[in-house]
Amino acid sequence: MEVTLGQVLALLGAAMAVFLPGIGSAKGVGMVGEAAAGVVTEDPSKFSQTLILQALPGTQGIYGLLTGFVVMQRIGILGENLLPLTTYQGLLVFVACLPIAIVGLLSAILQARAAVAGVGIVAKRPEEVAKGITYAAMVETYAVLALLASILMLFGLKLA
């Protein structure tokens, strides 16, 4: 089978959608984990509260994987026949991946910083953990919006 530049570009988009937010989430979850471990040393009963905060910056990686999967599905890599994409079609797919790839990477790290501050709330006033969660969730909004933009673009493209 002949491989077209379009197919390579589309797959590059899918790969970026997976690995950039993945890096961001890994870094973010790691940052919150470090802070949480410090709190749990003092008071192990705060594990579940800090775990929720740690999970928050992990969603960007999932959104990225999801976008990558939608691309794979759309270009037919999961079935038998990979669509013979033109260069422009491939570029379109690539561009559609950009929102979640870039916003996912950055928002995961920034959200993690808000979550680390939330861990500070848990340390001093564990009853106010919901406020810390909300602060971190505010950041996630933009990852959700980017995901939505990417997915709507991907669903809107006519590739066949």
Place this chain on the structure above:
Amino acid sequence: MAIVKMKKMYLFGLNEERDKIVGVLQKLGAAEIADLKEEDIDIDITEHKFPEQVGNELSKLELKLSRLKYAIDFLKPYGKELNPLIYGRPKTSREKLQDLLNREREVFDLIDSLSGLDQKLSRLKTEESRIRNQVELIKPWERLDIPVEELGETGSVEARAVVVSKKNFKAFRDKMAEKELAVEIIPVEEGREEGFLLIVYHVSAKSDIQEVFKEFSVDTERFEGFTGTPAKILAELQERLKAIETERQRIKAEISTLVNRLLDIKALYDYWFVERQKKENFMKMAGTEKVFLMKAWVPEPSVGAVKEAITSVTSAAHIIFTEPSEEDDIPVVLSNPRLVQPFEIITELYSLPNPREIDPNVFMAPFYFVFFGMMVSDAAYGLVLSLLSGLALWKLKLKGMGKKLVELLFLGGISTFIWGMIFGSWFGDLIKVKPLWLNPLDNPLAVLFLSFGLGLIQIYTGIILSAYKNIRNGKIVDALLDQGLWLVLLTGLVMMAFPNLTRIAKYVTIAGAGGLVLTQGRSQKNILKKFISGLLSLYNVTGYLSDVLSYSRLLALGLATGVIATVINTMARMLGVNIFGYIAMLLVLIGGHLFNVAANALGAYVHSSRLQYIEFFGKFYEGGGKPFQPLRIETKYVDLEV
């Protein structure tokens, strides 16, 4: 439904009956005793040693509690506790408690003997670590078969056990050889970094040798306090270690026989804990030599019960119930239908309503319910959530916040199930069922518009509630001009989206916008300023726009669940090639879907809450209420029957 009305109670009583009266209130658990310090009262409490005397009683209680607590913590590792989440807390009857109080001296004697045993254990531990250190020190000399007391000077010959670091060893030896001293070096043992040597020399060489020792920093081992060969010493030390271990086991066995008293100690602790809570409230009262004055908050429905309880123990108390005044900081307690109660936790985690506004729970609950389900949106996941949380509610003895949270998950599961049916998603695409409406993957835009629609409904509700609040406070003009005109403008803008309504929409929008420009500056004095603030107020449209767009997360998170479920299914299907593949497939399916349920339930909880906090509460809700915390019987370990 909503915030329960509070009454302010003042009570005059006799000091000698104070304990009885507060005790009966504590048993009832319907009154929060408030501090009188801020009130302007004509009683000079400093003259009478009221707080001081209470303080003394409290510190005595504190001492008792700390000793009981010590015993509980000390005994804890020796006994097995039944998990209170599954078996509930142990109960202590009134007779048992009375009996315990009579035998209190004996319990405290028991605690004394426990702390004696504790000290013994820690002494054993110190000795053990000392001996272990000695063993470490002597171990390398095991092969030296000279009794250690024979080392040192014996006439004209000296024998020394020395330690030299390995890297110096060769140089040390060469130096000795070079100086041609009358010395014999016998290696005893080689450690990882050090060599252990026996050195025998003639006294005449002593000063030279000591110089060499200094040069190569050689240490002499003196075995102070020991006699016999190192092997014998080691054997003795090991013997002692064994003896220590036996002694420790004996003490632990002794402690284990006392573990059955743990429940008694806990019951006693709880009794005094409750007593302390009661006495702490005495500090908030005022009094003279004979009488005391108390202020308390009582929810209106409990007023009768409180009166009855007090009159049942005394006839010499004067009670007054009044309406709270404007500046009173009234504690807040909510009363909602059973179905709405689990949602209270969402508001509580944000902030309780302040006592002079509306309780948002009834309005928030339906939105939360719908949004939660829409974000998870898988029928099978909904069933799993409801089944698991239902099981937890049935089998576990949950209380307070935890119970509300699990109930919330149960309701969320139901909503998730409904949305899953609407979208035709059962473990993603694992079980193919025709959707009641459509599959969001086929037509995401339709679901996006549905999300915006739901968001608009919630935003409208928020604006209307804000108008209601204004009307309730008598600001009818504000309600009409602020919230009313915005509703008109927003309605116009929404109508624009429908092609066949565009013409009317134009007029509605212009009417709304014009009204706002003309009225929003009404607090300004200057006519020009009035106009400018009116015009600027239109900028708030962007706020409403971003609010509506924020609801797109309903679609996005719903899609996320579905697509991840599909990914899991696809991965699992790829594995199903042979028998091991099928097992792996099953594991991937179970693990993957469980992970997806957990991750998305968390996401749905967080984002559904956010929509309430920012988009909904932002419109009308103030919060900042102080929770009603009645004096009641609150125990830590057991359920007391008092």
